Amino acid sequence: MSSVIHAVNLKIGYSPDSILGEIDNLEIEQGEIVSIVGESGIGKTTFLKSIARLVNPISGTLKVFDTEGVSARGVIGYIPQKLGLIKHETVYSNVLEGAICNESILRSISGFHEEKVIDKVKETIELMNLSDKIDEPVKRLSGGQQRRVAIARTIAQGPKLILADEFLSELDDKTVENVWKSMLEYVTSNNTTLVIVEHNIERARLAERCFKLEKNEESDYSILSEVKI
């Protein structure tokens, strides 16, 4: 198995004056399902954003798909905590946004998408059991349905690494089961790496490996370590 995320002596945060966390050594392989747990404000989201290069690491090495810069287009799918959907657009338009991530801007403006792109969007919407909501604006959907739209957008993108920030929060157990099942179907069949951030230990147990960000007495910031849960 090849390494997807490789971090050594990594310090994360928004500025050198306010380091949030440190990762001594981390190796996540292709196809693994990993969860990161920790208290609120400990730096879990910042770590996820650092992997997606939305926040630059303060020091150390962070390689994603063997590169320290921005990863190749479309290989990372990021599901923010608040999902990042375009609320007044339809389910179809939101999922299409993921599917056309490799399309040129001219084709995208023209609105003439390839047949296979449109088929992929429809397939993904069907996979998430949202076919009956395809033309509904996202703002009219329930929390669980919106989460499924966010997953559909990411799946339609076809990423090799999915970073999901508390994407199972605020859902009832039944919906968690359905949403998780849909996600699992995709990652196992496509050998995709999934990194989820969770503050709920029960949900974090759904992953194969679990890491915890927590503060120790010697340091002002949190340290990432693998835990058995």
Next chain:
Amino acid sequence: MNIARRKYPIFLTFILFTTYLIFVDLVDGNWASLENSLENLSRFFRESLWPPNWKVIEARSYPSCERSWDFLCSPAYIGIMETLKIAFVSTGFGFIISLPLATLASRNLYSDSIAIPFRFLLAAMRTLPSIIWAIFFVILVGLGPVSGVLAMTFYTVGYLGKLQYETIEGLSNDPLDAAKAMGLKNSEMIQRVVIPETANNLISQLFFMFEYNVRHGSVIGIVGAGGIGYYISTYLKFLQYDKVIALLIILFFVVIAIDLISIKARSYFVDDATFKSPSLFGNIFRAKK
């Protein structure tokens, strides 16, 4: 909480007292000028303004009217139509120019080194009111509606650009983060995320700007930039105040009509819009819940 509440009367008293002092300073001891003001207004209204002279809705004596309905050759119709055309074209041009500038001025899309110069540019464009731009363009391209269009386009770019970049900056970071993580460039994010996400507000602002430009279109005509303001200015020069009041009454009803249509149209585009849009008069007279 109680301390904060007690501050309000003190603050209001301070504001009222300061306002009074500044007013006294502006009057500069010339209180006599205010003494007969009401009587003067009443006399001016009776002798010069009322009744309005409705000849403004009759055909002009020259050039001769070749249309079937005299009103279509009247100064009121020609002036209002020209004002509407100037407002429409300059709002359209202004929108097309301001949107790219507003995205460049948005600090959540571009770094300060790019955003700040564009903010200065937009601020500079709206620092001068449209009437000053009109004077400038009348000198540059001469009297007529073209200078009006140019003046109002410039002002629209400055004003609309500010509204637009504030809307863009008000966007939630999450959709932008998701798009950035996908690897989209700024130009792609603008096309695929920023414009769809802000479209309702941008269209609503466009309608607002059109309304605004119709109102100001009547002012810029006074300096020769076309529209109904040109006729108002001409009648003022010849002391035909009864014709001026007639044109102002017509303009008032046109502005009200545009306002009503605009409110109705905007109600379909604001975020909490329902498919059953509220009634026209309900929009104006009912308090927002």
